[in-house]
Amino acid sequence: MKDLILKADNLYFSYEGDKNHSLNGLSLEIERGKKIAFMGPNGSGKSTFFLCCNGILKPVSGSLCLDGEPYDYSRKGLLKLRQRVGIVFQDPDSQLFSASVYQEISFGILNLGVSEEEAAREVEEVIGRLEITPFRHKPTHALSGGQKKLVSIADILVMHPDIIILDEPAAALDPRHSEMVNKIVDKLTEKGITVMIATHDVDYAMGWADQVFLFKEGRVLAFGTPEEVFADRETLRETNLRQPAVLELFETLCRKGILSSQLKTPRRLEDLERYIRES
Amino acid sequence: MISIDRLCYNSNLRYVNAGEKFAFAVLSLCACVLSRSIPVSCFVLVIMGILSVWKGGIPFSCYMRYMGVPLVFLLLSSLAIIINFSGEPLDLFAFSVGGIYITGSRESLFYALNLILTALASVSCLYFLSFHTPMPDILSVLRRLRCPKLILELMLLIYRFIFVLFEVAHAIRVSQNSRLGNRNYRTSMKSFGAMASALLIRAMKKSDALYNAMEARCYNGDIRVLDENFPPRGKEIILIVVFEIILYGLVVIEML
Known part of the structure; x- marks a missing residue:
């Protein structure tokens, strides 16, 4: 029996004045504590689905369940839902509303109705944990892209969600900051938080994810472990993705007889390197 | 400023x-x-x-x-x-x-x-x-002086978005300059108008996105933040x- 945290069943959604459905009979199941990558071309419904998960958008038909209970769209229900499912938006500039880092991070937790002392403690804790201290006194408009991203992640973490959704977290980040974001994500999964990431980086998804969902035109085209999903070239082509480098290289090496195809499919380049060294 | x-x-x-x-x-x-x-x-x-x-x-x-x-x-x-x-x-x-x-x-x-x-x-x-x-500190003093909430929230958001929109305007301006959008009086008038209208649309979109992002953090019509x-x-x-x-x-x- 799978331990499901989120379940979407046959979701339909279209934006006002748009004849096309942004979500077109989308169904999927997310297991608790897993690392999930969402991939697919722009406009394939990833962001729309995320907004549905958080209750910002309400699907026209179909149902969403959190922990087996259908979404409750009452005021109180939404409040509870949004505490448990947090979204880090793609563009930090449309998420950060305050010029002060401290104020910004305190917003979410104060909305949960905790006391100011407790909120202050939580904010301090998250500032320390994400290493925001060196720039905590800078105004948000003077922060670099990577620093803004860290603050926008802290915004959500301070609310202690069970599911955290990151919409293209590495977009417009330099390698050092995307490395930092990846480390934070790893720490989250260690704590048992379910992490859902939208990304275009197949190599990252291959190395990181437990499960990959490929979206196309508002529904799931394929899903499974990265090994399964990325082995299927036909589906990848349909979603404008290429194979991860490590997989391509591995297949070539197998074809040439350098490595045995009986080996477990490598996820990262380091794994492949080890195979070659040991062969 | x-x-x-x-x-x-x-x-x-x-x-x-x-x-x-x-x-x-x-x-x-x-x-x-x-x-x-x-x-x-x-x-x-x-x-x-x-x-x-x-x-x-x-x-x-x-x-x-x-x-x-x-x-x-x-x-x-x-x-x-x-x-x-x-x-x-x-x-x-x-x-x-x-x-x-x-x-x-x-x-x-x-x-x-x-x-x-x-x-x-x-x-x-x-x-x-x-x-x-800094502005957020002035706002926190005004809050303690019981200045109306609505005005304070407006000031908070306006102050933040001056910088966001300023950045957008700057980017538009640079891209216009790089395409000779300001080579003479006539084109620069036209470019300025185009920038103003693009900025308005961008501001509307940003405010939509901001509202969504705030709702996603349990916003209930009342901006409550901690002051440092x-x-x-x-x-x-x-x-x-x-x-x-x-x-x-x-x-x-x-x-x-």
């Missing part, structure tokens, strides 16, 4: 309790406006200047430049007070032009000087506040109190 913002985030007095700075600036401002006397204004002007430059670390040239802006404006507008057109010459100076005199009196010169100094001293008080206190407080220091409070007592003493003497 952007450069004032940069100054205040780098000021040495930034981490002084905002309430102290606010009280100091506002009380001194009231003293200037109440007394309208030259000695009081000069006193305030000098003290504010010394504090901003010496204690706050604002470069002197920079401070003078900022003081220069209202000064030019004040000098120009006080010309209207000093210069009179009259049938007979007044005591300070007089040129006859045709049948009438362009003339001025000692009294009006004195009055203009008084006005300029009062206004300049008041501006220096406000500068003191804005050079050393820098504790007030006894020594500073005593100094401020002493200064204000001297200042108001001076005001009373001047008004008697």
Whole structure:
């Protein structure tokens, strides 16, 4: 029996004045504590689905369940839902509303109705944990892209969600900051938080994810472990993705007889390197 | 405005309790406006200047430049007070032009000087506040003074989005320049219009996205945030109190 945290069943959604459905009979199941990558071309419904998960958008038909209970769209229900499912938006500039880092991070937790002392403690804790201290006194408009991203992640973490959704977290980040974001994500999964990431980086998804969902035109085209999903070239082509480098290289090496195809499919380049060294 | 913002985030007095700075600036401002006397204004002007430059670390040239802006404006507008057109010459100076005199009196010169100094001293008080206190800190003082919530929330969002939209406008402008969008008057007028309309649309979209992002964090129509407080220091409070007592003493003497 799978331990499901989120379940979407046959979701339909279209934006006002748009004849096309942004979500077109989308169904999927997310297991608790897993690392999930969402991939697919722009406009394939990833962001729309995320907004549905958080209750910002309400699907026209179909149902969403959190922990087996259908979404409750009452005021109180939404409040509870949004505490448990947090979204880090793609563009930090449309998420950060305050010029002060401290104020910004305190917003979410104060909305949960905790006391100011407790909120202050939580904010301090998250500032320390994400290493925001060196720039905590800078105004948000003077922060670099990577620093803004860290603050926008802290915004959500301070609310202690069970599911955290990151919409293209590495977009417009330099390698050092995307490395930092990846480390934070790893720490989250260690704590048992379910992490859902939208990304275009197949190599990252291959190395990181437990499960990959490929979206196309508002529904799931394929899903499974990265090994399964990325082995299927036909589906990848349909979603404008290429194979991860490590997989391509591995297949070539197998074809040439350098490595045995009986080996477990490598996820990262380091794994492949080890195979070659040991062969 | 952007450069004032940069100054205040780098000021040495930034981490002084905002309430102290606010009280100091506002009380001194009231003293200037109440007394309208030259000695009081000069006193305030000098003290504010010394504090901003010496204690706050604002470069002197920079401070003078900022003081220069209202000064030019004040000098120009006080010309209207000093210069009179009259049938007979007044005591300070007089040129006859045709049948009438362009003339001025000692009294009006004195009055203009008084006005300029009062206004300049008041501006220096406000500068003191804005050079050393970031906007969020000023807002937290206003919140404690029970300023209406709606106004405070508007100020918070407007302040943040000035910078966001400024960045967008800058990016649009650069991209227009790179495509020769400003090569002559006609194209630059056209480009400016295009930028303004693009900016409006962008602002609408950003506000939508912001609203979504805030809702995603359980926003319920009421922006509640924690203020970062820098504790007030006894020594500073005593100094401020002493200064204000001297200042108001001076005001009373001047008004008697």
